Amino acid sequence: MTSSSAPGKIILFGEHAVVYGRPALAVPVTQVQATATVSENSRGGVWIEAPNINLSSAISQLAPEHPLVAVINSVFTTLGIARPPACTVYLQSTIPVASGLGSGAAVSVAILRALSAYLGRPLTDAQVNGLAFQAEKLYHGTPSGIDNTVVTYARPVYFVKGQPIKTFRVGASFTLVIGDTGISAPTKESVGALRSLREADPTRWEKIFSQVGEIVWDARQAIERGDTPALGELMDANHALLQEMTVSCTELDTLTEAARKAGALGAKLSGSGRGGNMIALVLKEKAPAMAETLLAAGAKRTIITTVRAR
Numbered sequence: 001m002t003s004s005s006a007p008g009k010i011i012l013f014g015e016h017a018v019v020y021g022r023p024a025l026a027v028p029v030t031q032v033q034a035t036a037t038v039s040e041n042s043r044g045g046v047w048i049e050a051p052n053i054n055l056s057s058a059i060s061q062l063a064p065e066h067p068l069v070a071v072i073n074s075v076f077t078t079l080g081i082a083r084p085p086a087c088t089v090y091l092q093s094t095i096p097v098a099s100g101l102g103s104g105a106a107v108s109v110a111i112l113r114a115l116s117a118y119l120g121r122p123l124t125d126a127q128v129n130g131l132a133f134q135a136e137k138l139y140h141g142t143p144s145g146i147d148n149t150v151v152t153y154a155r156p157v158y159f160v161k162g163q164p165i166k167t168f169r170v171g172a173s174f175t176l177v178i179g180d181t182g183i184s185a186p187t188k189e190s191v192g193a194l195r196s197l198r199e200a201d202p203t204r205w206e207k208i209f210s211q212v213g214e215i216v217w218d219a220r221q222a223i224e225r226g227d228t229p230a231l232g233e234l235m236d237a238n239h240a241l242l243q244e245m246t247v248s249c250t251e252l253d254t255l256t257e258a259a260r261k262a263g264a265l266g267a268k269l270s271g272s273g274r275g276g277n278m279i280a281l282v283l284k285e286k287a288p289a290m291a292e293t294l295l296a297a298g299a300k301r302t303i304i305t306t307v308r309a310r
């Protein structure tokens with residue numbers, strides 16, 4: 001039996017513009033995890049058991065483009081295994097789905113690592129990242145690749161689509177409260193909506209994406225020098241541009257406003273928007289009170305996470 005876990009992730013800055021070549025910053029969220037466990041079975045064939053999504057099936061009974069099946073098959077293909085041994089891939093996850101916490105990428109990475117280790121030929125990080133990206137395309141259409149990168153390497157990432165992974169220094173630890181609207185919002189839809197807007201007026205949208213790119217660059221520098229107040233202001237500015245991109249919603253705006261009124265240094269939606277999560281930057285000792293504020297303002301759950309100086 002082999003087992004592997006992968007963390008969730010949260011985008012700090014630059015979502016959506018990252019699809020159009022601008023940088024983005026993201027960090028792992030280790031409070032939530034996806035775990036894959038692979039064990040021998042006696043019923044024959046390769047099975048998936050995923051109680052969270054009520055799935056229990058031989059992969060031969062599912063469509064080959066089912067993302068979980070595709071991930072499993074990609075391991076066999078990469079390792080050149082034509083006749084896989086009878087085994088069961090058991091999945092557990094505490095990462096809410098379709099909420100911007102990288103659940104799809106974490107499940108893919110956990111499967112890729114657990115299954116390749118079970119077969120005695122563990123994949124490299126670069127292979128895991130590449131195969132998880134293929135699966136992200138099945139989940140999200142035209143993803144930038146940020147989710148699979150942060151989840152695979154489990155460290156803060158300054159991400160530019162198509163470029164090798166770059167990490168960054170965190171000058172001073174900072175604390176975020178993540179507030180979940182409880183609204184499940186498929187990434188594919190908001191990315192697609194923005195794509196249509198951009199096609200209708202590329203000049204306008206490229207300018208906005210470049211403004212986001214500058215915020216991301218400034219934010220990276222603020223994080224490196226440990227300037228938390230500047231980081232908060234940049235979060236507010238990024239949220240305003242995301243509103244302009246039509247990817248916020250009433251619930252996200254209510255939560256970000258409530259956070260600012262309660263003393264957050266900054267707040268913004270995180271991920272694809274139109275639901276999913278927002279983040280509020282707070283002093284560590286104020287995080288529990290901020291979590292209460294967000295719950296009172298309608299958040300369905302909160303997670304407190306500290307990005308440690310490194």
Ligand code: PMV
Pocket residue numbers: 011014015016017018019099100101102140142143144145146147187191270271272273276
């Ligand atoms: O998967 P989410 O909700 O964290 O958002 C993905 C971030 C986007 O920039 C909107 C899309 C992408 O592929 O980068």
